[in-house]
Amino acid sequence: MNSELQTFLEDLQKAFESNTLVKATLGKTRGKTQELKNIYIRPVELKEGVRLSFTYRYATNDQVKNYDLAGALEEIQKYLGQSLMRMHLFTIEYDAEITINKKGKGHRRESDASFKKAVIESHDHQKKQFVSVNSDFLKELEITNEQSQIRKGRSDKFKQINKFVEIVDGLIKQTEMDEIRIADMGSGKGYLTFALYDYLKNNLKKNVEVDGIELRPDLIEKCNAIAKKMNFEQLSFKEGSIQNTELKDINVLIALHACDTATDDAIYKGIEAGAELIICSPCCHKQIRKAIQVDSDEQPMLKYGIHLERQAEMITDTIRALILELNGYESKVFEFINSEHTGKNLMITAVKSSRMVDSDKLVSQIEGLKNQYGIKEHYLETLIKS
Ligand SMILES: C[S@@+](CC[C@H](N)C(=O)[O-])C[C@H]1O[C@@H](n2cnc3c(N)ncnc32)[C@H](O)[C@@H]1O
Helix, strand or coil: CCHHHHHHHHHHHHHHHCCCEEEEEEEEECCCCCCEEEEEEEEEEECCEEEEEEEEEECCCEEEEEECHHHHHHHHHHHECCCEEEEEEEECCEEEEEEECCCCCEEEEEEECCCCCCCCEECCCCCCCCCCCCCHHHHHCCCECCCCCECCCCHHHHHHHHHHHHHHHHHHHHCCCCEEEEEEECCCCCHHHHHHHHHHHHHCCCEEEEEEEECCHHHHHHHHHHHHHCCCCCEEEEECCCCCCCCCCCCEEEEEEEECCHHHHHHHHHHHHCCCEEEEEEECCHHHHHHCCCCCCCCHHHHCHHHHHHHHHHHHHHHHHHHHHHCCEEEEEEECCCCCCCCCCEEEEEEECCCCCCHHHHHHHHHHHHHHCCCCCCHHHHHHHC
16 A cells, blocks of 8 residues: 555544544546446444544445444445545544555545544434333333343333333423323233332423223222232223223323234223323224125125235225314324334324314215225224214
């Protein structure tokens, strides 16, 4: 390597090591037919430390690779003076440029610094954790062990809890609720109930009251004992059915993985109570699956069980979302956690809105869907009409 080039690379090394490097570029292709047009280099912070990110700009696409300093210097030498004949170095102390001529000799020029700051971008964006692994309630729920490590086989649940709290956090911020009163219908083992209560009460310092409603007395007893142990005074679990629970004064209704029409019962209770937010993650869609009446010769797609099942899910949840809109909510239907973590990953959220709705249009959309599949009635409609 010629001495000018060596000095230039040493300058790059010093700038990198003293965190004064802003960026570097390699360009000026030798010959016109080069696929690689230029390389853009900048420092980035990765989990393993600060690295140099190279963006290789080809005629039709870009490719990005990260190198440690030694790897980066090696990589530059593959190109500089070979296929790319010029390199620019931008530091916060000076700018420099080296041009390699046909004989391989380098010519260096220096000028005042164009940049005053060297910002190292972080590429390992730490995802905000809404639920800390150190939370004591996670130990009680057997998601973490005594050392606050996630137990084997529980990391999907932990991810699900975090995602759920993140979603509710976003929704609550859309509303102007001072006091949050939540009913969690079919609270089960209370994973999400505890996490949400803890986040709202202890992180956001909200005035919050949460009731878990659950059929199984053993779960009620267990959850109430944990709530007591954690001093979660405004969290309680009550034995009862979704259908027969009288909801007074709630503004958030949650129903996660309540089977089949229990989700409809919960949505109905939420609408009836005038909840500001209704959040549910449906589970099994038997009612509509049974109600679909189509001639499989006319609709051959539905001849196959798996398609029928998926279609039933989509119809059930579309009609739920439309009925919520008809009742003054803005609905969303989305995957709330990647399907690799759980199959039960669809979420319907509904936020009460003062926006005018086109009821005729919504009714005709619901009727249209039902007619298309020969469905006489969606269970949520039955409840609303009752
Ligand atoms: C699949 S678990 C989900 C638990 C919790 N919501 C979660 O997502 O982790 C469903 C729970 O709902 C309860 N459940 C089912 N039907 C119910 C009903 N009609 N009323 C109250 N609870 C019900 C079950 O006992 C069970 O604990």
